Amino acid sequence: MQTNELTLEEVQVASDRPLVPITVAHGDGIGPEIMDATLRIITAAGAAIAPEVIEIGEKVYLNGNSAGIAPEAWESLRRTKVFLKAPITTPQGGGFKSLNVTTRKMLGLYANIRPCISYHPYVKTKHPIMDVVIVRENEEDLYAGIEHQQTDEVVQCLKVISRPGTEKIVRYAFEYARAYGRKKVTCFTKDNIMKMTDGLFHKMFDQVGAEYPDIEQEHWIVDIGAAKLADTPEAFDVIVMPNLYGDILSDVAAQITGSVGLAGSANIGESCAMFEAIHGSAPRRAGQNLANPSGLLLGAVQMLVHIGQADIAEKVHNAWLRTLEDGVHTYDIFKEDTSKEKVGTREFADAVIARLGLKPQALKSVDYSTATGATFDIKVTPVPPAKKELIGVDVFLHWNNRDANILGEALKDFKAGNMDLTMITNRGVKVWPNGLPETFCTDHWRCRFKSEELKSSAYSDVIELLTQINAAGFDIIKTENLVTMNGEMMFSAGQGA
Numbered sequence: 246m247q248t249n250e251l252t253l254e255e256v257q258v259a260s261d262r263p264l265v266p267i268t269v270a271h272g273d274g275i276g277p278e279i280m281d282a283t284l285r286i287i288t289a290a291g292a293a294i295a296p297e298v299i300e301i302g303e304k305v306y307l308n309g310n311s312a313g314i315a316p317e318a319w320e321s322l323r324r325t326k327v328f329l330k331a332p333i334t335t336p337q338g339g340g341f342k343s344l345n346v347t348t349r350k351m352l353g354l355y356a357n358i359r360p361c362i363s364y365h366p367y368v369k370t371k372h373p374i375m376d377v378v379i380v381r382e383n384e385e386d387l388y389a390g391i392e393h394q395q396t397d398e399v400v401q402c403l404k405v406i407s408r409p410g411t412e413k414i415v416r417y418a419f420e421y422a423r424a425y426g427r428k429k430v431t432c433f434t435k436d437n438i439m440k441m442t443d444g445l446f447h448k449m450f451d452q453v454g455a456e457y458p459d460i461e462q463e464h465w466i467v468d469i470g471a472a473k474l475a476d477t478p479e480a481f482d483v484i485v486m487p488n489l490y491g492d493i494l495s496d497v498a499a500q501i502t503g504s505v506g507l508a509g510s511a512n513i514g515e516s517c518a519m520f521e522a523i524h525g526s527a528p529r530r531a532g533q534n535l536a537n538p539s540g541l542l543l544g545a546v547q548m549l550v551h552i553g554q555a556d557i558a559e560k561v562h563n564a565w566l567r568t569l570e571d572g573v574h575t576y577d578i579f580k581e582d583t584s585k586e587k588v589g590t591r592e593f594a595d596a597v598i599a600r601l602g603l604k605p606q607a608l609k610s611v612d613y614s615t616a617t618g619a620t621f622d623i624k625v626t627p628v629p630p631a632k633k634e635l636i637g638v639d640v641f642l643h644w645n646n647r648d649a650n651i652l653g654e655a656l657k658d659f660k661a662g663n664m665d666l667t668m669i670t671n672r673g674v675k676v677w678p679n680g681l682p683e684t685f686c687t688d689h690w691r692c693r694f695k696s697e698e699l700k701s702s703a704y705s706d707v708i709e710l711l712t713q714i715n716a717a718g719f720d721i722i723k724t725e726n727l728v729t730m731n732g733e734m735m736f737s738a739g740q741g742a
């Protein structure tokens with residue numbers, strides 16, 4: 246992989262300040278076209294940047310690099326600490342990991358900020374009043390990417406939520422709200438079902454929120470919250486969410502402003518930051534000079550504020566608003582009654598460049614004179630280690646017979662330490678003892694050995710128990726320890742148990 250630079254003439258238009266090195270990836274699909282448009286606009290506005298171009302994405306994957314990024318590219322990223330990235334295509338299947346997710350996690354970019362704003366009446370939308378910032382947790386949740394096929398019939402994906410990860414993103418949302426004069430932070434989780442993982446997220450929201458009494462706060466269960474967001478977005482201001490909900494709902498939020506092509510995104514960490522559009526590489530639109538470059542451009546605007554060039558950011562943003570207002574629209578937002586001129590990617594960029602220095606006349610112009618970027622000094626509260634006691638173990642078996650009573654009979658005499666067989670579940674539902682014949686069973690069984698009186702056992706007892714089960718010919722897939730912390734049970738009950 247080669248790192249090459251755009252010519253100095255290209256980047257030095259109207260700028261006499263020191264150039265800030267940034268890493269740039271042109272991406273796949275519509276990526277190169279929208280990146281070209283974005284770089285042309287911001288350099289014409291006087292952005293003092295020195296782009297180092299790296300190659301990532303589909304070509305790198307298909308050359309046999311399953312991470313989609315070469316080691317030299319990491320060096321550029323770690324040196325510049327600022328990444329302007331066009332969307333990339335993740336080939337499906339074949340063990341290819343999403344490079345977006347890898348980059349966010351490897352560089353510690355824990356906060357993903359996605360403003361979704363409507364531009365009524367200039368961009369057609371069912372939601373004329375909408376100005377929502379989605380703050381998406383960016384490193385955890387189901388995006389930990391830990392998946393296993395466990396039996397012939399069952400695959401598993403681990404949902405990982407950490408206390409410090411959650412505290413950081415929730416604190417970030419409140420700090421962001423304060424810094425940007427926002428009045429309310431809403432949290433979406435599904436903690437009525439995932440009481441421990443989403444439960445921790447909600448608990449941290451309440452706990453951290455108590456330190457921000459000046460900001461209104463509320464929690465919604467994500468399903469009805471999503472419905473409300475799609476129906477009445479004006480009821481929301483800043484919304485903080487775990488990773489997966491944030492990914493899905495930011496696309497929804499952007500799309501209902503008029504087009505998914507309108508929203509930019511900043512991925513912020515302690516030392517690095519990445520700026521992009523929220524949408525993907527839209528391969529069907531590639532190479533036709535059709536795509537709307539606005540999402541990436543607004544990502545670049547956030548980048549300019551981040552690197553201390555807020556005046557340039559303001560100039561670009563206001564010229565872009567004026568372009569929308571003048572009805573110069575790409576195909577995705579073009580409507581006969583609201584638009585005046587249908588343009589391609591390049592012509593849209595030219596239209597924005599022609600308006601640099603102008604402000605919108607009806608839409609509210611932006612003022613970045615006091616903007617400080619979106620990096621906040623977030624500290625995580627240290628928590629003393631709890632008193633942890635092992636009181637049992639869940640042993641997961643791959644077993645092909647469908648009759649839970651046969652399995653119960655076969656396992657019920659195995660014991661070690663203070664652990665006895667107390668329950669068997671299939672896909673989380675109790676099937677032994679006293680299961681229902683109607684419950685559908687797969688070949689994936691969770692057998693819970695534990696002390697009913699919460700008496701502790703040693704891990705050597707778990708090994709002894711597994712030895713017995715293994716010697717009886719069962720196929721052990723994995724185990725999960727059952728613990729108490731400070732006397733409280735730290736595992737979920739079986740459904741119907």
Ligand code: NAD
Binds near residue numbers: 334535577
């Ligand atoms: P997508 O966001 O690429 O496109 C979906 C549709 O939205 C397009 O067909 C197009 O009609 C519209 N659209 C998106 N961006 C547009 C723009 N700028 N202008 C006009 N219309 C636009 O979603 P997808 O088709 O599901 O994903 C395609 C590829 O992108 C996949 O390989 C996926 O993994 C990848 N992806 C990458 C990123 C990223 O790099 N950050 C994010 C999401 C998806």
